[in-house]
Amino acid sequence: xxxxxxxxxxxxxxxxxxxxxxxxxxxxxxxxxxxxxxxxxxxxxxxxxxxxxxxxxxxxxxxxxxxxxxxxxxxxxxxxxxxxxxxxxxxxxxxxxxxxxxxxxxxxxxxxxxxxxxxxxxxxxxxxxxxxxxxxxxxxxxxxxxxxxxxxxxxxxxxxxxxxxxxxxxxxxxxxxxxxxxxxxxxxxxxxxxxxxxxxxxxxxxxxxxxxxxxxxxxxxxxxxxxxxxxxxxxxxxx
Amino acid sequence: xxxxxxxxxxxxxxxxxxxxxxxxxxxxxxxxxxxxxxxxxxxxxxxxxxxxxxxxxxxxxxxxxxxxxxxxxxxxxxxxxxxxxxxxxxxxxxxxxxxxxxxxxxxxxxxxxxxxxxxxxxxxxxxxxxxxxxxxxxxxxxxxxxxxxxxxxxxxxxxxxxxxxxxxxxxxxxxxxxxxxxxxxxxxxxxxxxxxxxxxxxxxxxxxxxxxxxxxxxxxxxxxxxxxxxxxxxxxxxxxxxxxxxxxxxxxxxxxxxxxxxxxxxxxxxxxxxxxxxxxxxxxxxxxxxxxxxxxxx
Numbered sequence: 001x002x003x004x005x006x007x008x009x010x011x012x013x014x015x016x017x018x019x020x021x022x023x024x025x026x027x028x029x030x031x032x033x034x035x036x037x038x039x040x041x042x043x044x045x046x047x048x049x050x051x052x053x054x055x056x057x058x059x060x061x062x063x064x065x066x067x068x069x070x071x072x073x074x075x076x077x078x079x080x081x082x083x084x085x086x087x088x089x090x091x092x093x094x095x096x097x098x099x100x101x102x103x104x105x106x107x108x109x110x111x112x113x114x115x116x117x118x119x120x121x122x123x124x125x126x127x128x129x130x131x132x133x134x135x136x137x138x139x140x141x142x143x144x145x146x147x148x149x150x151x152x153x154x155x156x157x158x159x160x161x162x163x164x165x166x167x168x169x170x171x172x173x174x175x176x177x178x179x180x181x182x183x184x185x186x187x188x189x190x191x192x193x194x195x196x197x198x199x200x201x202x203x204x205x206x207x208x209x210x211x212x213x214x215x216x217x218x219x220x221x222x223x224x225x226x227x228x229x230x231x232x233x234x235x236x237x238x239x
Numbered sequence: 240x241x242x243x244x245x246x247x248x249x250x251x252x253x254x255x256x257x258x259x260x261x262x263x264x265x266x267x268x269x270x271x272x273x274x275x276x277x278x279x280x281x282x283x284x285x286x287x288x289x290x291x292x293x294x295x296x297x298x299x300x301x302x303x304x305x306x307x308x309x310x311x312x313x314x315x316x317x318x319x320x321x322x323x324x325x326x327x328x329x330x331x332x333x334x335x336x337x338x339x340x341x342x343x344x345x346x347x348x349x350x351x352x353x354x355x356x357x358x359x360x361x362x363x364x365x366x367x368x369x370x371x372x373x374x375x376x377x378x379x380x381x382x383x384x385x386x387x388x389x390x391x392x393x394x395x396x397x398x399x400x401x402x403x404x405x406x407x408x409x410x411x412x413x414x415x416x417x418x419x420x421x422x423x424x425x426x427x428x429x430x431x432x433x434x435x436x437x438x439x440x441x442x443x444x445x446x447x448x449x450x451x452x453x454x455x456x457x458x459x460x461x462x463x464x465x466x467x468x469x470x471x472x473x474x475x476x477x478x479x480x481x482x483x484x485x486x487x488x489x490x491x492x493x494x495x496x497x498x499x500x501x502x503x504x505x506x507x508x509x510x511x512x513x514x515x516x517x518x519x520x521x522x523x524x525x526x527x528x529x530x531x532x533x534x535x536x537x
Contacts, residue, residue, distance in 0.1 A: 003339075003340055003343045003344060004340070004344070007329070007332055007336060007340050010331070010332065010336065011329055011331040011332060014331040014367075015331055073329070076326075076327060076328070076329065076330065077323065077325050077326065077327030078327050078328065078329050079327075080294065080323065080327050081323065081326075081327035081328065081341065081383075082341075082344065083294065083312075084292070084294070084316070084321040084323060084327075084341075085312070085316055085341060085344035085345050085346075086312050086313055086316035086317050086344060086345060086346040087312070087344045088312060088313070
């Protein structure tokens with residue numbers, strides 16, 4: 001796994017297009033949200049801004065980059081090449097997504113760190129980490145699944161868009177309007193319960209037991225995403 | 240299965256939906272052999288090869304490679320080198336990085352410099368794969384396959400896109416590996432390569448073997464050919480000769496030497512010079528054409 005991850009990292013930094021669109025753009029968007037945090041806090045809350053930051057990185061740095069990377073590696077038959085070696089499927093896949101995952105984790109760590117420094121830190125850091133891990137796991141698995149229906153890196157710009165924008169839209173809707181109305185619907189949408197979890201973790205005030213219950217639908221989405229990824233992912237281009 | 244059997248395929252079936260691409264195929268390949276798996280287009284050889292390489296699961300039948308299930312990569316792949324039909328390299332990695340990566344993942348020990356030198360790519364070690372020519376990528380492909388001198392080597396269309404020097408160099412490396420006991424499975428559209436190099440040939444058509452055996456066994460199944468022209472006013476040639484309608488005659492024979500001598504004796508006796516005389520043993524090309532003609536007729 002590690003040799004694959006190491007080479008994947010090299011490729012990531014040699015491909016400026018991927019570097020800019022998938023890694024620098026989300027940081028720019030995050031910087032925008034942080035600089036206008038007072039405005040966004042008036043619309044929602046600090047927790048809402050934190051949720052949007054987490055989902056921006058998860059949707060673009062992690063999810064979209066995973067889709068693009070895997071589609072590109074399959075299109076060039078690099079996946080088949082790696083499967084011609086002694087490496088297992090799990091280690092091939094893990095090696096390919098490890099660099100973008102680590103970069104996304106570092107990004108969100110730094111971004112939330114800056115946000116906490118300028119706007120005040122989270123009430124429950126452990127809960128925040130749990131929520132972020134669940135969101136990243138869900139988006140990573142969804143990225144692997146979406147790569148299954150993505151023929152090329154260019155095609156990824158179309159296939160990755162609905163979910164990228166969708167989860168940010170859900171995070172925005174739930175973050176701004178809360179879950180007092182349409183509670184069930186908002187919590188079962190992908191990212192809905194996770195957004196509420198981030199908001200609670202950052203703002204505080206919600207009983208821990210209530211927050212922990214929100215982990216249910218969040219982990220449910222993680223499980224669904226993993227199953228969908230297992231069914232949809234393809235190792236070779238369609239003939 | 241003997242202890243010398245490297246590949247053992249028994250009753251292999253591969254289906255795609257309702258289409259049965261491979262139909263009950265059975266064959267064995269022994270240690271040290273160079274076995275050419277050939278076939279007409281759509282014969283099922285790619286499907287067969289993918290199962291044997293471990294890239295695809297068999298629909299039915301059993302396949303053992305080096306005594307193991309070919310899907311058991313941890314057990315099989317450290318002993319197997321695979322040259323895919325298409326390159327499959329990351330364009331942003333250099334030739335050396337690509338070789339090192341595939342080499343490390345193969346589980347075999349070797350030197351990147353050594354294998355790149357084998358295929359005359361040492362001077363391109365730091366060039367990104369995306370900037371290599373088609374032939375250079377093919378040679379890189381070969382370099383990764385022979386990394387660590389595997390016991391079993393799959394060569395899928397290995398010389399496609401290579402110039403004659405590169406082909407010769409590739410076959411020289413294969414020759415040296417075989418001297419050390421490597422078993423080779425070859426697929427190629429260059430039938431003369433299979434004819435020259437293969438110990439045995441499996442010739443597939445419509446999902447099954449139409450012929451399997453040594454090249455001479457295969458070519459002996461069809462008659463050799465003698466072609467010649469006669470000057471105007473020449474007497475009727477020996478009985479086996481068949482006029483082709485364009486002034487030439489053909490003799491199809493399983494006794495090439497004997498019938499050729501008879502023809503030359505006849506020409507000598509009558510003082511006739513045979514224009515355009517040619518005598519050729521049956522080639523794999525002829526066996527292929529015969530299969531095509533059979534399926535057209537049926």
